[in-house]
Amino acid sequence: xxxxxxxxxxxxxxxxxxxxxxxxxxxxxxxxxxxxxxxxxxxxxxxxxxxxxxxxxxxxxxxxxxxxxxxxxxxxxxxxxxxxxxxxxxxxxxxxxxxxxxxxxxxxxxxxxxxxxxxxxxxxxxxxxxxxxxxxxxxxxxxxxxxxxxxxxxxxxxxxxxxxxxxxxxxxxxxxxxxxxxxxxxxxxxxxxxxxxxxxxxxxxxxxxxxxxxxxxxxxxxxxxxxxxxxxxxxxxxxxxxxxxxxxxxxxxxxxxxxxxxxxxxxxxxxxxxxxxxxxxxxxxxxxxxxxxxxxxxxxxxxxxxxxxxxxxxxxxxxxxxxxxxxxxxxxxxxxxxxxxxxxxxxxxxxxxxxxxxxxxxxxxxxxxxxxxxxxxxxxxxxxxxxxxxxxxxxxxxxx
Ligand code: EPS
Numbered sequence: 001x002x003x004x005x006x007x008x009x010x011x012x013x014x015x016x017x018x019x020x021x022x023x024x025x026x027x028x029x030x031x032x033x034x035x036x037x038x039x040x041x042x043x044x045x046x047x048x049x050x051x052x053x054x055x056x057x058x059x060x061x062x063x064x065x066x067x068x069x070x071x072x073x074x075x076x077x078x079x080x081x082x083x084x085x086x087x088x089x090x091x092x093x094x095x096x097x098x099x100x101x102x103x104x105x106x107x108x109x110x111x112x113x114x115x116x117x118x119x120x121x122x123x124x125x126x127x128x129x130x131x132x133x134x135x136x137x138x139x140x141x142x143x144x145x146x147x148x149x150x151x152x153x154x155x156x157x158x159x160x161x162x163x164x165x166x167x168x169x170x171x172x173x174x175x176x177x178x179x180x181x182x183x184x185x186x187x188x189x190x191x192x193x194x195x196x197x198x199x200x201x202x203x204x205x206x207x208x209x210x211x212x213x214x215x216x217x218x219x220x221x222x223x224x225x226x227x228x229x230x231x232x233x234x235x236x237x238x239x240x241x242x243x244x245x246x247x248x249x250x251x252x253x254x255x256x257x258x259x260x261x262x263x264x265x266x267x268x269x270x271x272x273x274x275x276x277x278x279x280x281x282x283x284x285x286x287x288x289x290x291x292x293x294x295x296x297x298x299x300x301x302x303x304x305x306x307x308x309x310x311x312x313x314x315x316x317x318x319x320x321x322x323x324x325x326x327x328x329x330x331x332x333x334x335x336x337x338x339x340x341x342x343x344x345x346x347x348x349x350x351x352x353x354x355x356x357x358x359x360x361x362x363x364x365x366x367x368x369x370x371x372x373x374x375x376x377x378x379x380x381x382x383x384x385x386x387x388x389x390x391x392x393x394x395x396x397x398x399x400x
Contacts, residue, residue: 001239003363005140011130012086015079018136020063020143022366025071026374027147034058034076037142037351038135044347045185046201046211048340055081056135069143071372076139080132090127097121105336106323107316114328122337131248131345134352141355144362150374151365151381152221152282155358156181157350158189160309162197163204163211172307175220187215187347205343208320212249213346217308217353219361222295223282223385224303226364235299236364243356244310247349252311256294284388306361310353317341 002022009016038056056078063074080086089097101122104110113125145155154175160167167190173181181187186201188194197213204211227236237255244253261269271288278285283303288295295306321335369384371377 001363002366007136010127011132016136017077020074027069041351046344048342101337144358155219155354157217161214163200165196167193210315211344212312212314215350219306226301229298237296254309257292
């Protein structure tokens with residue numbers, strides 16, 4: 001990735017931190033921008049008690065001066081306001097935990113993590129496997145979104161399925177609808193489905209159970225030509241799929257109508273190409289009649305809208321554990337240890353999916369347009385888009 005980031009920190013540690021490398025100089029960034037995105041991630045009906053008191057206290061430690069990036073690594077710390085309660089249990093000083101967790105939760109990283117790293121205590125795994133880490137990703141993604149906004153790219157998400165409840169379909173939301181989506185307790189654009197989803201969360205909560213679901217991610221204004229077909233690891237859909245699959249508890253990613261088109265005939269599976277010079281410059285005037293491919297063909301963005309679906313399994317931590325597990329010390333069948341948890345984190349996952357999409361698109365945009373300063377990046381994007389022209393390419397000289 002041209003734009004790289006590395007997060008550090010544990011769920012109940014002192015702080016999370018992230019270093020973002022590769023941003024051009026001159027990008028306006030404020031602490032309020034970061035706080036606003038972090039607050040969006042904490043939204044969502046079905047989250048546990050921690051989200052009510054965890055504050056995501058942001059400190060900018062480097063790479064930004066007087067509200068603009070310097071081109072050097074941006075270093076952000078997000079303090080865990082819960083730290084005072086965990087200071088002893090999570091202390092970095094030599095010592096032993098007061099309670100050892102030996103009954104791993106089915107579906108979580110606990111058991112495989114303990115075996116892989118040689119731990120006796122599942123807390124040594126779960127503290128880092130926790131989705132709390134996504135707060136640091138969202139901070140990095142805020143910078144990517146800000147960069148993309150300067151070339152007219154907007155990424156948004158909405159929940160299309162929560163547990164068994166699905167939205168009815170209908171028109172896709174546009175960037176103007178984002179405030180309405182965020183105002184929905186389950187981040188669902190379809191109000192009728194939203195109330196069914198809330199009822200499903202209430203029912204699962206009553207039984208100490210958890211719910212998964214699906215979000216749709218929409219990236220508007222993406223220029224043609226991000227990603228490439230020339231190597232497997234440069235394909236935009238491959239890059240986005242990896243980034244989206246890396247979100248904790250995500251089990252499937254689809255572009256456009258991916259699963260459905262597999263069962264159709266070719267004549268019903270692709271997007272017809274039309275020419276309309278008024279269609280907007282990022283696609284050079286070409287327009288696809290449908291979004292079956294999700295805006296990516298041959299691993300290259302076709303210009304305009306990218307559509308992805310991201311499926312999250314129900315959280316593995318259950319308020320009322322019922323699945324059998326084995327105590328790693330006694331080897332006896334038992335139920336897992338109890339850990340505070342959410343009923344569902346699908347609405348928050350949507351914000352993280354936006355983040356991961358924005359980071360990949362910003363990275364690929366920087367690869368294509370380059371630029372050490374924001375002004376240079378914008379100029380290069382404008383030059384490319386205007387050179388796409390609104391007329392078909394002229395034949396090569398030799399053939400005239
Ligand atoms: C999480 C469990 C809960 C969530 C946490 C992720 O934390 P706790 O055990 O402290 O109540 O609240 O999510 C966050 C803290 C966050 O910021 O998203 C887990 O097991 O992954």
